Amino acid sequence: MIRLPDATGTVRDYTPRTAPALPAAGEGPLTSRIVFSAAHVVADPFADTTPDGPAAVDWDATLAFRRHLWSHGLGVAEAMDTAQRGMGLDWAGAAELIRRSGAEAKAVGGRIACGVGTDQLGVPPGRSPGEGAAPYTLEQVRAAYEEQLAVVEETGAQAILMASRALAASATGPDDYLKIYGELLRQAAEPVVLHWLGPMFDPALTGYWGSEDLDAATETFLEIIADHPDKVDGVKVSLLDAGREVALRRRLPQGVRCYTGDDFHYPELIAGDEQGFSHALLGIFDPLGPVAAQAVRTLDTGDTAGFRALLDPTVELSRHLFQTPTRYYKTGVVFLAWLSGHQEHFTMVGGLQSARSLPHFARAYELADGLGLFPDPALAQARMKSLLSVYGVEQP
Template structure:
């Protein structure tokens, strides 16, 4: 196998050869029993579209749906049209999300795959003139669409609500109204400001403990309409604290891409289910680990997931909202798409040093399913950055 010439952060170069792939043991047609595991799925850009990728990027629907079928084939559930799919922040618009949700729900029904879709207010610009009434109507519009498609809902945080709310009571008003009118229980999504700076102070407080109290009260007031809550705060203890305070009928879904192995494993007082962006990247390891839980084989579980943590922490390092670049790069290395292009032109959001380190960490975690192909594609990426490779 060819060696790569990779860069370090101090600008020196070194030689590396990928060699660590081992197949994952994933039973076929056997659903997970002990945990529900959602992978937030990325979208594949259409690289041949003449549209401006930063203003009107187009999606390769065939490849995007093909990836969702891959996740379902492993037994994973799909969390659709979330931030991993570049929802908002100059990426996937609500119009694009509607088509993505509609297509994905139809594909899920064909294969019996589990799917839940993101509902937010991203078609509402968070300007100073936005009111709580506007936020409620925006949420209601998206809820109506997903329910009309026969889909389950993940109720995402709202930038517009964060911009116009004056205190906790405004969050309670909006969430109480929306939750009282949904047809089926939803998954709430508390996204930290490390993922989206516009959500700072969500639930009416910058203090996490105070914010948690507001969120918990909303859940208790609407318990029959809440399946669970996903929190993405990258703070394992805060998640554990909240998990222990939830009503018995409400699940905790970890969104902690730094500490997921220990949170999913749990303790004598409970555990978290999973709704993770990193499960897009480590899908086969994640699926094998869920089966290991069902077999009560914690040694295998630990071995499978612990070696993925350095990769995940690297992909989600600050600025955390750029993690989507690493997710798509891994899909490219592993042959799930034929190019490294992203909607919004976000393939340029991480440095060549970051991508090189990602390659090494993915190999060390055994996640490069075809090391020869991954090496060739890494070589092309390095050469585009001006790093000459051996045998060029």
């Protein structure tokens, strides 16, 4: 038994399960859907650093976690927002992560796609998008993108063109997005994934594609794709709006994939309907990797009901981890990795382990345990008790 606090401050008894419910790693690739897990980074807990200093990464544990995802047949989406890009991991650290993970992917035959952004430029502190004079020229934004694209392409990984804070702050309207993305797509060596990350994940991206009106932004986004369909493998949509994603994917050119980034509605979007479906590139598939792989293998056989039976129960946990402020979902992802034994500590780059409350952690533990996500429930319980003791919650 373990005593857990809830959001009201009440401490109650909870009896954890005694056995996991995780599937073993499956054989062979997933066939009906392309599935990427956006993977977190493991911090070095012994580094003498500060929240605003360079990230200190435990490379062995970080790469071991990627091997865990690959072993289940999942692809790894590297150096994305789940890896704390712009929230503790700077470009120097991201570039090292891309190179190391790219080499590891080659060694084990794992699928990998890597985030390309402009975070070496940054955004002036306290400045809102569209406020005052543009901090960077479009040439500077393009050059930053090109520098990162070259690093990713050198590793042989697929490129994901991430939304840029610097571009959001500097662009004066849709034409600037058409110009920058057009130039990047023309020079990309292979088809890329375009990433639309909504402001709920990063407030600095408000008004991306040149408008806060999502209908107008969608038209610009589709125009970019229509102008370069041979250079766009797919789009990753992270707006937490299933209806908008479905409407968008139905308008994509033939051969351009939709990768859902909707951590609230992923089972229905991946399952699809009579007019199509979404592939997946999801942060929640970091803690749900084995379950996600098993669910898609079930879908590979044509068993949509079985797929939904496996994934639907996980949505409550996902919605909990991604609750507002959504950008702090990374804290819950790393917390579950610690409880699951994928790392030996609950420390994050930038000190982000402090971004969620104790009741939030307690509920995440309870939901994950109820799903049978912990490979060793006794270890998870012991680690949860150790965290509770730091907060002064006495245990029986």
